[in-house]
Amino acid sequence: MSPPSMASSPSPSVFTSLLRWLRLKIYQYEVTFALYMLTPTEKFIFNSLVLAFLSLFITAAYIYLPDHVASIYGHVHYYFTADVSMIKEYIPSPSSILQGSSAGPATGALNVVYESIQGAASTAGLDEL
Template structure:
């Protein structure tokens, strides 16, 4: 009767290292990095890692608030309950309070700037 030899059992660490090497090989072959010099690989990988880091950071910071806002709007559309999106809707009094002295001063500046050219244009008609 022939004896069957089984493959030696590999440790989990060895298996993980082999898997990482396989993924690195697939990455280099897929994006043709194997043709670049080590310096070019470093520069390209630096930019890729920087871009991925920025995307993950942006998603971590802004995505939860964005999802909550979308959920509030969907909740409003389905139930007509304003309580979920009330902080996003300005009240009439806050809008009128915001139109205080600073916006009046801005309107006066715009009026003074436009007054002379408009008078000249109307005088030529």
């Protein structure tokens, strides 16, 4: 007597499994946001807005998040070590702000304010401004 043969069904291919998983995720997305009751035009508009907001969010995170994290790290480092050298990298000095500003009527007033602050700081013994 021979051993009973196992009736094995052919396993689905990787492509079929991926396609089935993708269809399930699309179905879950449509049911979660109630897109199944919209017309194709309304679905297109909604999905376009979601894609636009998502791409703007990812772009903003890619551009601004590293500087923000570095700034937070500088502040946390300062809070724990009281070392001002790290925080100076991320906070612009008044002179760099004035140099970056365009020449106009406000520049003269800013220079006067900056010089008076510098004078007050030097008399107070705070030469690092």
